[in-house]
Amino acid sequence: MAYKIENNEGIVTFTIDREEKRNAVNDEVMEGLKKVITYIKEHNEVKFLVITGSGEQAFCSGGDLSEFHLLKTEEQAFGMLSKMGNILYELATLPVPTIALVNGAAVGGGCEIATACDFRLVASHARCGFIQGTLAITSGWGGGTYLLERRLRYDQALKMLIDSKKYDAAHLHEIGWATQVFEGSKDQALEEFIFDIRKIHPEVHQAYKQIELRKWQERNIYERVMQEIRLCAKLWESDAHNEAVNRFLNKSK
Ligand SMILES: CC[C@H](C(=O)O)C(=O)SCCNC(=O)CCNC(=O)[C@H](O)C(C)(C)COP(=O)(O)OP(=O)(O)OC[C@H]1O[C@@H](n2cnc3c(N)ncnc32)[C@H](O)[C@@H]1OP(=O)(O)O
Numbered sequence: 001m002a003y004k005i006e007n008n009e010g011i012v013t014f015t016i017d018r019e020e021k022r023n024a025v026n027d028e029v030m031e032g033l034k035k036v037i038t039y040i041k042e043h044n045e046v047k048f049l050v051i052t053g054s055g056e057q058a059f060c061s062g063g064d065l066s067e068f069h070l071l072k073t074e075e076q077a078f079g080m081l082s083k084m085g086n087i088l089y090e091l092a093t094l095p096v097p098t099i100a101l102v103n104g105a106a107v108g109g110g111c112e113i114a115t116a117c118d119f120r121l122v123a124s125h126a127r128c129g130f131i132q133g134t135l136a137i138t139s140g141w142g143g144g145t146y147l148l149e150r151r152l153r154y155d156q157a158l159k160m161l162i163d164s165k166k167y168d169a170a171h172l173h174e175i176g177w178a179t180q181v182f183e184g185s186k187d188q189a190l191e192e193f194i195f196d197i198r199k200i201h202p203e204v205h206q207a208y209k210q211i212e213l214r215k216w217q218e219r220n221i222y223e224r225v226m227q228e229i230r231l232c233a234k235l236w237e238s239d240a241h242n243e244a245v246n247r248f249l250n251k252s253k
Pocket of ligand 1: 139
């Protein structure tokens with residue numbers, strides 16, 4: 001199975017379990033995310049959603065290039081991108097607080113997943129970035145829109161997107177992308193982070209989160225996410241993108 005779902009007293013953890021591919025997202029992972037989001041919407045006793053990756057090398061390395069490089073046209077790309085874009089929108093707008101437990105590299109779509117969460121607890125060794133630009137595309141799952149909604153300074157958020165490179169944990173915290181940086185056990189870091197909030201009734205958490213979600217609704221965030229995805233799909237067809245992906249896939253052969 002490409003993922004694990006655990007429920008520990010209302011704390012639901014979704015683990016991308018593809019360590020051999022640095023937890024790259026394939027269709028099975030997408031289906032798993034849809035499953036956990038549906039579970040949370042149908043079970044009021046759930047307090048938080050935690051997303052993490054297996055192993056210590058990667059949280060998530062984005063879309064699975066060995067699968068998605070087969071997509072050649074704008075419409076083929078839009079099909080995959082919009083499927084994950086809709087999943088990420090449902091994740092970003094869940095009523096419960098969401099925590100990205102960034103156990104390692106979060107790059108490309110992996111950085112988008114972490115950005116779509118309310119909190120980012122980042123391992124001190126993790127390097128994260130919107131590296132899509134190195135593949136001659138832009139963020140394709142809505143992560144650029146969510147990043148520019150977060151409270152980073154605009155210039156720092158835009159630089160993170162157009163740098164298209166991995167930042168270290170200290171810098172991610174300095175610019176306000178990382179909520180916290182932790183050493184050692186990710187489970188202990190999570191326990192410490194939720195120590196106080198788990199004492200507070202979940203309806204309080206959800207009421208406060210609704211204040212932000214109402215603003216997103218008023219500002220048509222869904223339409224903006226879909227415009228972002230369409231732009232990425234247009235770039236997907238370029239020779240520059242296809243050549244960059246082939247270089248990555250051939251590098252280890
Ligand atoms: C789909 C679109 C989406 C979007 O936002 O629109 C995107 O996510 S686009 C960006 C796609 N992701 C990438 O370009 C990242 C590629 N991976 C890396 O940069 C590195 O693997 C890294 C930094 C995550 C980890 O580096 P490390 O040195 O620890 O590992 P290796 O690079 O040696 O990789 C080990 C093994 O995993 C395979 N791998 C890694 N990432 C992916 C991936 N995204 N898709 C498919 N396969 C991936 C890599 O090929 C190696 O396989 P092996 O058979 O052992 O050679």
